[in-house]
Amino acid sequence: MRSQLAALGLPTSLARLGPSAAPLGLRAPLSLRPASLPLSVAAATSAAPERGEEWRGAASSGADAARAASTCLAGSLFVSSLGLALRQRQLGRQPRRLQAAMRGVGRNASAAGASLGGGAAAGDEDAVDNWIEEWLLGQDLPQPLKPILGSTAWAGFTAALAQMFLIGALGALGTFLEQGGPPEFYAQKYPEWSGIILILGFDKMYASPIFYGLQAWLAISIVACTATTQLPLAKRAQRLLPLTSSSLRRKGSFLVKVDCCPALSALSEQAADAAEAAAAAAAEVQAAGETAQRLLQLKGALEKRGFVVRSDDDASPTKLAAQRGLVGKFAPMIVHLSLLLILMGGAAGIIFGSSSEVIIPDGDTANMGKVLDAGRRNKGPLYEMFNPVKGFIDTTQVRCEDFRIKYRGDTGEVEQYYSKLVIEDIKTKEKLAADEIYVNKPLRYGGATIYQADWSLDRLQLFIKNVPVVVPLKLVPDESGLRLWAAFLPLELLQAEDPGSVKTISKPDVGVVLVAENMRNVQVFGSDKKLQGILRSPLASTTAIADKLLGMPVQFGETVTVDGCELRLDRVLGATGLIIKNDPGVPLVYLGFALLMPATLLSVLPFGQVWAAVSEDKKGQLLISGRTNRNQPAFEDEMKAAVITGLA
Numbered sequence: 001m002r003s004q005l006a007a008l009g010l011p012t013s014l015a016r017l018g019p020s021a022a023p024l025g026l027r028a029p030l031s032l033r034p035a036s037l038p039l040s041v042a043a044a045t046s047a048a049p050e051r052g053e054e055w056r057g058a059a060s061s062g063a064d065a066a067r068a069a070s071t072c073l074a075g076s077l078f079v080s081s082l083g084l085a086l087r088q089r090q091l092g093r094q095p096r097r098l099q100a101a102m103r104g105v106g107r108n109a110s111a112a113g114a115s116l117g118g119g120a121a122a123g124d125e126d127a128v129d130n131w132i133e134e135w136l137l138g139q140d141l142p143q144p145l146k147p148i149l150g151s152t153a154w155a156g157f158t159a160a161l162a163q164m165f166l167i168g169a170l171g172a173l174g175t176f177l178e179q180g181g182p183p184e185f186y187a188q189k190y191p192e193w194s195g196i197i198l199i200l201g202f203d204k205m206y207a208s209p210i211f212y213g214l215q216a217w218l219a220i221s222i223v224a225c226t227a228t229t230q231l232p233l234a235k236r237a238q239r240l241l242p243l244t245s246s247s248l249r250r251k252g253s254f255l256v257k258v259d260c261c262p263a264l265s266a267l268s269e270q271a272a273d274a275a276e277a278a279a280a281a282a283a284e285v286q287a288a289g290e291t292a293q294r295l296l297q298l299k300g301a302l303e304k305r306g307f308v309v310r311s312d313d314d315a316s317p318t319k320l321a322a323q324r325g326l327v328g329k330f331a332p333m334i335v336h337l338s339l340l341l342i343l344m345g346g347a348a349g350i351i352f353g354s355s356s357e358v359i360i361p362d363g364d365t366a367n368m369g370k371v372l373d374a375g376r377r378n379k380g381p382l383y384e385m386f387n388p389v390k391g392f393i394d395t396t397q398v399r400c401e402d403f404r405i406k407y408r409g410d411t412g413e414v415e416q417y418y419s420k421l422v423i424e425d426i427k428t429k430e431k432l433a434a435d436e437i438y439v440n441k442p443l444r445y446g447g448a449t450i451y452q453a454d455w456s457l458d459r460l461q462l463f464i465k466n467v468p469v470v471v472p473l474k475l476v477p478d479e480s481g482l483r484l485w486a487a488f489l490p491l492e493l494l495q496a497e498d499p500g501s502v503k504t505i506s507k508p509d510v511g512v513v514l515v516a517e518n519m520r521n522v523q524v525f526g527s528d529k530k531l532q533g534i535l536r537s538p539l540a541s542t543t544a545i546a547d548k549l550l551g552m553p554v555q556f557g558e559t560v561t562v563d564g565c566e567l568r569l570d571r572v573l574g575a576t577g578l579i580i581k582n583d584p585g586v587p588l589v590y591l592g593f594a595l596l597m598p599a600t601l602l603s604v605l606p607f608g609q610v611w612a613a614v615s616e617d618k619k620g621q622l623l624i625s626g627r628t629n630r631n632q633p634a635f636e637d638e639m640k641a642a643v644i645t646g647l648a
Contacts, residue, residue: 133308136326141235145227157225163218170214174205180377207350207378219343226336237329237607240310242319245623248611252625254636256643260294261287261620287620292316294622294647298612301646305638307610319613325628328605335599341592348585351380352387355581360400361458362573367426368448369394371580388584389447396446397426401434403576405455405519407540412518417455419576447582454577457485457516461570464489464499468570473516487514491527494565512562519572524555526562533560535569606630610639622647 177197178185186194186203201208243251295317299309307324311317355377360366372393375383384390401420408415416438423433423445433445443450460471473485490511496502513525520540526532533555555561559568608628615621624643628635 130303130306130308130324133306133324133326136330137238137240137308139238141231141238144231144235145224157229160218160221160225163214163221167211167214167218170205170211173202174211177202177205179204179206212350215343215347219340222336222339222343226333230332230336234329234333237323237326240308240321240323242310242312242321243611243613244319245613245615245617248613248623248625251609251611251627253627253632254625254639256624256639257615258294258622258624258643258647259620260290260622284619288614289316291614291620291622292318295320295612295614298622298624298642298646301642302610305642307608320611322610323608325605325607327602328607331599331603331605334595335603338592338594338596338599341588341595345585345588345590345592348588349380349583350378350585352382353581353583353585354379354383354387355579355583357453357577357579359454359456359575359577360398361575362400362403364575365397365399365424366578367394368396368398368423368580372448372582377579377581383582387582389582392446393448393582395426396432396448397424398422398450398578398580399424400576403455403574405574407518407520412520414518417452417576419452419578421450421576421578447584449581449583451579451581452576453579456575456577457519457572458575459573460487460514460516460522461573463568463570464494465566466568467499469499471514476515483517485516487516488512489514491563494563494567512567516572519574522569522572524560524562524567532562533557535560535567537569537572539571604630606635608635610642 178189181203183194183198183203186197190197197203200210205211249255292313292315295311299311299317299320299322302309302322305324307322308326309320309322311320354372354375356371356374356379357376358366358371369390372379372390373384380387399422401422403417403419405417406415407413418436418438420436421434421443422431423443424431433443435443437443437450437452439452442452456475457473459473462469462471471487471489473487476484476486478484488511490505490508492505492507492511493499493502494512510527512527513529514535515523515525520537522535522537523531524533524535531554536556536558538558559566561567606628607630608626610624610626612622612624615623624639626635626639
């Protein structure tokens with residue numbers, strides 16, 4: 001391969017910049033000068049033999065380099081950013097890719113020409129539309145603010161991380177700690193910590209001054225970081241100005257030298273008389289045209305790769321500047337905006353929203369406006385004055401058409417709660433909306449959201465001697481946490497010939513007690529306070545409890561005889577526990593998260609800059625330099641392909 005490259009006048013080795021160039025951030029210069037091609041590669045060591053040891057690296061063809069560069073730019077912006085990050089990890093231990101630059105551009109002149117043609121075609125196929133970059137360059141950003149009062153410390157990135165950690169920790173504590181309970185509850189359950197909980201407001205964590213203060217501090221930090229850090233970075237990235245050859249040496253992380261007219265150097269050195277001087281002057285004019293043409297070709301190659309390019313002259317440029325990835329400089333500001341929208345949405349819900357809970361018996365209704373006005377869970381201080389949908393909510397009511405509980409067949413445990421709800425106009429009773437809700441599937445209408453949150457038992461529908469009777473259930477207090485509902489049937493009512501004709505009860509403390517803990521079965525205790533049987537609802541499955549009662553002297557079924565009276569259970573009616581919430585900040589929260597996810601991905605896109613200029617020291621020579629903030633090896637690979645395809 002080396003002999004083939006030497007036959008074409010191509011380099012077999014490249015020089016590394018010496019230690020003296022390290023502070024400038026420069027690495028090896030790469031010289032390109034014509035041989036058998038209009039433009040081919042010549043040994044860099046001839047241009048800078050004093051630079052030191054040779055670069056080492058695997059050889060690759062010009063077509064392979066062009067395809068590799070095209071692959072880096074293919075796909076969407078999101079996939080590109082992730083791919084570059086992965087590639088950075090893979091290349092982290094390899095030598096700089098430009099250290100192997102231009103080795104093996106082709107086996108001969110025709111093969112090199114074919115490779116260049118293939119690279120250009122690949123660039124055409126993978127060209128990236130750069131209208132977004134142009135639009136961002138044209139935006140007039142506001143003037144950045146200067147840090148004041150040590151804002152870089154209390155409102156910087158480190159402070160924001162600490163604030164978000166504290167907010168998350170308090171949020172987790174609020175999830176663990178029961179909210180909204182009376183002081184007696186905390187004194188009994190947390191005797192050692194109840195004082196701290198109540199003083200700091202942790203019994204209402206999400207409305208406590210500490211929680212509000214941290215959110216306000218975080219918002220101030222985000223605004224300060226945007227105005228003092230991100231905004232100046234974006235404005236600096238908008239400055240797309242061509243540099244002179246001496247300036248670009250200091251700017252870039254690599255340097256490429258391209259000799260567009262090598263004959264000019266020889267003529268200048270041999271100009272002993274007027275004729276030779278005239279020939280040299282003519283060669284200078286030709287070199288100026290050649291360099292301008294090469295710059296125009298490089299401009300086209302960069303534009304095909306998504307760069308925005310600016311030059312000092314559109315027709316005959318002597319220097320140009322290009323950049324790509326400006327969206328990565330603007331995206332952090334979008335991330336900050338999305339975080340502010342989320343915080344504003346949360347604050348709007350706290351200040352202008354309301355949340356309350358209500359128990360609605362099966363078949364009954366509740367005024368939504370009055371429920372929210374009660375604000376049993378939370379009520380913003382400005383809810384009644386400035387809530388935008390309060391007037392509409394006040395004219396509606398919610399009706400529970402049916403409430404049911406689905407139980408697991410084998411264990412009898414609750415699986416899900418279902419409520420068929422209807423939203424009605426209070427005056428006209430017109431149905432406005434209807435749906436069946438369950439846990440994690442709310443009903444939304446008119447700015448209000450109704451969640452399935454709790455349940456209760458309301459009443460029993462019984463037949464006493466075939467006479468229908470409705471018996472209300474009452475919750476029995478129990479310190480163990482077991483929920484039981486009970487009803488009492490006077491013995492006089494059971495022993496009467498016509499239970500429906502009984503008007504007064506002379507012995508209200510003697511009778512039958514009915515106990516229910518679910519909507520499937522009711523335990524019947526006689527006047528002797530002994531269990532007489534278990535009434536089964538017609539809607540319930542009998543398998544699970546029948547197996548438990550097998551062999552026990554207890555009646556079980558839809559009908560039970562107690563104290564000489566036959567009781568038949570028709571149905572256990574429940575009550576649905578709903579949380580009705582009005583939160584005007586929800587759209588802002590949704591918008592914030594919708595912006596946050598793509599903006600976070602876009603913020604990791606690499607920002608690359610390229611400069612090219614005619615050398616001030618050597619006529620007919622182009623200097624090309626560039627840099628990027630991420631994945632430098634891949635960027636150098638791509639620039640190698642751009643030089644090959646653009647300057648051929």
